[in-house]
Amino acid sequence: MNDADLLFVGVAQLGALYRSGQLSPVEVTRRCLERIEALDPALNAFITVTAEQxxxxxxxxxQELRAGHDRGPLHGVPIALKDLIDTAGIRTTCASRILHGHIPQRDAVIVRHLNAAGAVSLGKTNCSEFAMGVPHPDYGQSNNPWDPARxxxxxxxxxxxxxxxxxxxAAVxxxxGGSIRIPASYCGLAGLKPTYGLVDVQGVFPLSWSLDHAGPLARSSADAALLLGAMTGQPFQQEVSLNGKRFGIIQRSGPGMQPEVTAVFDAACDTLRAAGAEVVSTEVPGLEQVDAALLAVLLPEAAAIHAQWIGSRADEYADITRQQIEMGFAVPAVTHVRAQQFRRWLTRQFLEAFRSVDALISPAVAWVAPKEDPAFTGGDGAVEGTRSSPHNLTGLPALSVNAGFGEGGLPVGLQIVTRPHTDALCLGLGSAMETAFALQKARPAIGS
Structure with missing residues (x-):
């Protein structure tokens, strides 16, 4: 099996090949490392590759699988970790000059779970500086495999x-405010923001502790479910039929919405109807207030986290990162408190909406992947996160799946939102939609 086929099989299929003796984890890991060496100069996806480990x-x-010691579905599966996640003895930079040489002494809880599951970590992936929405010049932007100019x-x-x-x-x-689901949409992946608190984020550098989530990115919802299970020690596989399900559409239109995204979303809704689902328009009050509320919560929390470094090492941040952190010091306490109160009210509005639907759906992002990702405090940044941010405020599980492709061949994401602590249902719906959309064989231009 050549790399173009082997490295795109599902996690369950890979595990079956391991257990039948047709493939070995060492062979597959070597092929992944060779592919990283060949393609990452164009993608800039990794900050640190841990080949020897x-x-x-x-x-x-x-050795363990041959001896009959099976740790589960992720055993021997090569994955990657975002470089905000502490790894003992391996640098964790947060893509910032401030932590360029930082080597944690302890693993994050997520890493301990993944190690116990037998996952193989290939290294630490690139991200915007401290997850603040813009790349530091020292590290640069990660580029899109569907079009590396984006x-x-x-x-x-x-x-x-x-x-x-x-x-x-798969990767963590x-x-x-959308930093799993937006990249998932741009790259044609399944990306889940789990229910708030489901994944332990101890050892993950915080951006905003009351909004932060960690979750899986994978090429299918089924693979995302397996990775989430390894991250938490809980099972999340659930078979779901679309027939008879009732979906409520929210945020179908709005500022910045590209016609090609609307067209793909509408076609996806037609596919759901053809599969026996009911798809209706649904109103959730208060969504127009979400962008302001998110910043009123996020910015002061980020400013508190970075206060010491802003006072002593401000020139080491990227300019926009520093400006965004400094904005947090100017948010009045009353504004922050009112935003927190709004979160509780908004959650009640969503729970009320779920009284009449099984799940809510929307476009994941208003557009396909742009040339550069906007800063989240700017106008375009607010529009980019308009459909993802509500679910950070409420903590509801939200999943982006690939719904199709725009005119330029770039992926378009559809977002699925379900009730609190129904992450397995959310992922099951994602799997059912992926089957209905029949896009599993599509691959990006680079390396295919």
Whole structure:
């Protein structure tokens, strides 16, 4: 099996090939490392590649599987970690000059779970500086495998690019206002922001502790479910039929919406109807207030986290990162408190909407991947996150899946939102939609 086929199989299929003896984790890990060496100069997806550690982990996985010691679906599967996640003995830079040489002494909880599951970590993926929405010049932008002249998204763009290009089988990202789902949409992936608190983020550098989530990026919802299971130690596989399900459309239109995105979304809704689902328009009050509320929560929390460095090492930040952090000091306490109150009210509005539908759906982003990702405090940045940010404020599980392609051949994401703690249902709906949309064989231009 050549790389173009092997490195795009699903996680379950890869595991079956391991357990039948047709493939070995060492062989697959070597092929991933060779592909990283060949393609990453164009993608800039990785900050640190841990080749020696990956081969050691792969060799151990191979030995254990042959001996009948099976750690589960991620055993021997090459993955990657966003470079905000602490890895003992391996630098964790947060894509910032400030932490350029930082080497944690302890693994993040996520990493401990993944190690226990037998996953093979290929390295640390590029991201916007401290997840603040813009790349630091020292590290640069991660590029999109569907068109390397465009961004793969922020801030988990390195993770998304690595998965989409077949450099790894899945990757961990973080999401504070859309930073898993936006790159997933741009790169044609499944990207889940889980229910708030489901994934332990201890050892993940915070952007905004009351909004931060960590979750999986994968080439299918089924693979995302397996990675989420390894990250948490819980199962998330659930078979779901679209027949008889009721979906509520929200945020179909609005500022910046590209006609090609609307066309793909509408066609996806038609496919859902053809599969036996009911698709109706749904109103959720208060969505026009979300962008302001998100910033009123996020910016002061980020400013508190960075206060010491802003006072002593401000010139080491990218200019826009520094400006965004400094904006947080100017947010009045009353504004912050009112935004927190708004979050509770907004959550009630969503829970009320779920009384009449099984899930809410929307375009994941108003446009396909742009040349550069906008700063989230700017006008374009607010529009980019308009459909993802509400679910950081509420903490609801939200998944972006590939719904099709725009006129330029670039992916368009559809977002699925379900009730709190129904992450398995959300992923199951994603799998059912992916089957209905029949896009699994599509691959990006680079490396195909």
């Amino acid at each position: 990956a081969l050691r982990q792969a060799a151990l996985a191979e 961004t793969s998204g922020a801030s988990s763009g390195g993770s998304a690019a690595a998965v989409a290009a077949g450099l790894c089988f 990202g973080t999401d504070t």
